[in-house]
Amino acid sequence: MTERTLSGIGVTPLSGVGTVVWYRPDADLPEPPAPEDVDEDAELARFEDARAAAEDELEAERERTAERVGEEEAAVFDAHVQFLNDPQITDGVTDAIEGGLPAEHAVQETFSEFVEQFENMGGRMGERADDLRDVRDRLVRVLSDGERVDLSSLPEGSVVVAERLTPSDTAQLDPERVAGFVTVTGGRTSHAAIFARSLALPAIVGVGEELQSVEDGTEVVVDGESGDLVVDPTDERKEAAAAAAEVDIRHESVETADGVDIEVAANIGTLADLGPAVDRGADGVGLFRTEFLFLDRESPPDEDEQYEAYVKALESFEDGRVVVRTLDIGGDKPVPYLDLPDEENPFLGERGIRRSLGPDADLFETQVRALLRAAASADGANLSVMLPLVSTVEELRAGRERFESVAADLDSEGVENELPEFGIMVETPAAAFMADRFAPHVDFFSIGTNDLAQYVMAAERGNERVSDLGDYRQPAVLRAIDATVSATEGEDCWVGMCGEMAGDPDLTELLVGLGLDELSMSAVTVPQVKAAVAETDTADARELAERVLQADTKAEVAEILTLDQ
Numbered sequence: 001m002t003e004r005t006l007s008g009i010g011v012t013p014l015s016g017v018g019t020v021v022w023y024r025p026d027a028d029l030p031e032p033p034a035p036e037d038v039d040e041d042a043e044l045a046r047f048e049d050a051r052a053a054a055e056d057e058l059e060a061e062r063e064r065t066a067e068r069v070g071e072e073e074a075a076v077f078d079a080h081v082q083f084l085n086d087p088q089i090t091d092g093v094t095d096a097i098e099g100g101l102p103a104e105h106a107v108q109e110t111f112s113e114f115v116e117q118f119e120n121m122g123g124r125m126g127e128r129a130d131d132l133r134d135v136r137d138r139l140v141r142v143l144s145d146g147e148r149v150d151l152s153s154l155p156e157g158s159v160v161v162a163e164r165l166t167p168s169d170t171a172q173l174d175p176e177r178v179a180g181f182v183t184v185t186g187g188r189t190s191h192a193a194i195f196a197r198s199l200a201l202p203a204i205v206g207v208g209e210e211l212q213s214v215e216d217g218t219e220v221v222v223d224g225e226s227g228d229l230v231v232d233p234t235d236e237r238k239e240a241a242a243a244a245a246e247v248d249i250r251h252e253s254v255e256t257a258d259g260v261d262i263e264v265a266a267n268i269g270t271l272a273d274l275g276p277a278v279d280r281g282a283d284g285v286g287l288f289r290t291e292f293l294f295l296d297r298e299s300p301p302d303e304d305e306q307y308e309a310y311v312k313a314l315e316s317f318e319d320g321r322v323v324v325r326t327l328d329i330g331g332d333k334p335v336p337y338l339d340l341p342d343e344e345n346p347f348l349g350e351r352g353i354r355r356s357l358g359p360d361a362d363l364f365e366t367q368v369r370a371l372l373r374a375a376a377s378a379d380g381a382n383l384s385v386m387l388p389l390v391s392t393v394e395e396l397r398a399g400r401e402r403f404e405s406v407a408a409d410l411d412s413e414g415v416e417n418e419l420p421e422f423g424i425m426v427e428t429p430a431a432a433f434m435a436d437r438f439a440p441h442v443d444f445f446s447i448g449t450n451d452l453a454q455y456v457m458a459a460e461r462g463n464e465r466v467s468d469l470g471d472y473r474q475p476a477v478l479r480a481i482d483a484t485v486s487a488t489e490g491e492d493c494w495v496g497m498c499g500e501m502a503g504d505p506d507l508t509e510l511l512v513g514l515g516l517d518e519l520s521m522s523a524v525t526v527p528q529v530k531a532a533v534a535e536t537d538t539a540d541a542r543e544l545a546e547r548v549l550q551a552d553t554k555a556e557v558a559e560i561l562t563l564d565q
């Protein structure tokens with residue numbers, strides 16, 4: 001048997017060796033009977049029963065996912081319930097039944113039309129098509145009494161291979177038993193990819209139709225870093241992959257080979273992310289996306305609930321820094337109870353600090369109170385706060401003044417409080433251009449490359465059609481980072497990075513060379529980035545950065561960094 005390699009998109013920097021188990025959940029429906037043979041009332045009733053049963057299943061899976069993976073990932077099941085009850089879709093199914101189709105065929109037909117519509121929209125909306133498919137297949141399975149394929153009790157060492165994996169499929173995978181997964185479709189930001197990172201599973205998505213040629217029972221190596229699926233691997237290949245799978249987790253802080261401290265922290269959305277962050281050796285939290293405390297509920301968390309959450313994060317990292325970002329609502333993060341305006345370009349609209357200083361001023365005040373109190377708690381000395389989407393000095397001043405005036409209010413109420421370290425996200429071109437004017441007013445910058453790349457390149461994040469443009473390796477993005485760091489020279493202002501770029505170990509040397517003091521990422525890549533820091537020599541890194549900054553194109557950047565395009 002000769003070894004061969006298929007290529008896809010690697011979504012976790014982890015490797016696994018195992019045996020292929022094909023997962024094909026969508027069996028074809030039989031031909032429908034003639035319309036006159038369909039009992040309309042009975043089919044309508046079957047559809048209603050199936051909807052209720054599917055909703056019960058979704059609620060159970062939501063709970064299970066919240067426990068095993070995290071609240072943020074569990075939220076996808078709420079979106080499924082919304083689709084299940086969306087009047088436009090349910091009316092469509094009802095009409096199709098009244099037109100003479102049995103319930104399962106009516107569901108298949110109606111949902112498939114909506115799936116197509118969402119796919120045509122592309123970007124984030126395109127990704128919702130996967131959710132719709134998931135709801136459709138669930139309903140069809142319930143209606144046709146299909147057996148649920150049990151992904152949670154696969155033989156140990158299985159590599160799950162599928163056309164696509166829905167969030168409910170992925171949530172069932174047991175990382176103790178599954179060696180990885182590989183899918184025909186999917187992109188870096190698909191739900192399956194996000195789950196893979198949360199579960200720390202080796203995974204490759206978007207391999208394409210060639211994957212169908214890999215049969216059940218075949219031995220494979222899943223290289224989630226390069227995106228290579230090695231079929232019928234040699235013994236040496238398997239041994240190398242098994243060795244690579246054993247990541248060295250460092251719980252102590254890390255310095256470069258020539259002794260420069262670089263903080264390697266984790267990004268968190270909810271408290272469920274704290275465990276993995278600690279387990280994988282993060283020095284602290286470099287980005288607490290507090291908006292996740294506000295999503296998927298009927299009303300905002302009150303001051304005490306927020307205080308508890310911030311203190312919990314601080315307690316998890318007694319010796320490390322916890323950087324809390326104030327509410328970043330709007331853009332692609334809607335909150336139903338806030339009645340956000342319908343905007344043509346929400347990413348360019350009222351989001352982040354713009355809302356906190358405007359329509360969400362009350363919410364902001366509550367959050368600031370909770371943060372000031374948390375800063376005065378036993379572990380509060382390590383708390384830092386930063387404002388999202390700042391683009392003018394006035395916004396920075398106004399944000400800072402809010403902290404000062406709320407602190408004065410708390411003082412007058414006799415409530416213990418403390419002003420924490422204060423910074424801003426650098427994620428707009430305006431902030432990068434004006435960084436020298438911001439620097440004297442802050443203790444730190446944290447560069448959010450996900451948004452910075454989208455705004456510098458005018459390429460919507462999550463829109464696959466422009467993903468090549470929106471890449472953080474574009475020279476213009478690298479120049480924006482360089483300009484930001486250079487603007488802090490001579491100022492007492494450290495610079496971190498909390499976008500996806502910070503978690504790419506292939507770029508660690510470059511980022512150290514550009515002068516970053518801190519890198520924050522999803523917990524899964526913390527060990528790899530720490531290892532890369534330890535191997536870096538800062539003089540070499542600076543020289544590398546200088547060469548990279550001379551590049552005209554992304555291809556040249558990749559060539560200098562010896563990366564795949």
Ligand SMILES: C=C(OP(=O)(O)O)C(=O)O
Binds near residue numbers: 287449
């Ligand atoms: C970290 C970032 O923020 P978010 O992804 O939460 O918008 C960023 O924009 O890089």
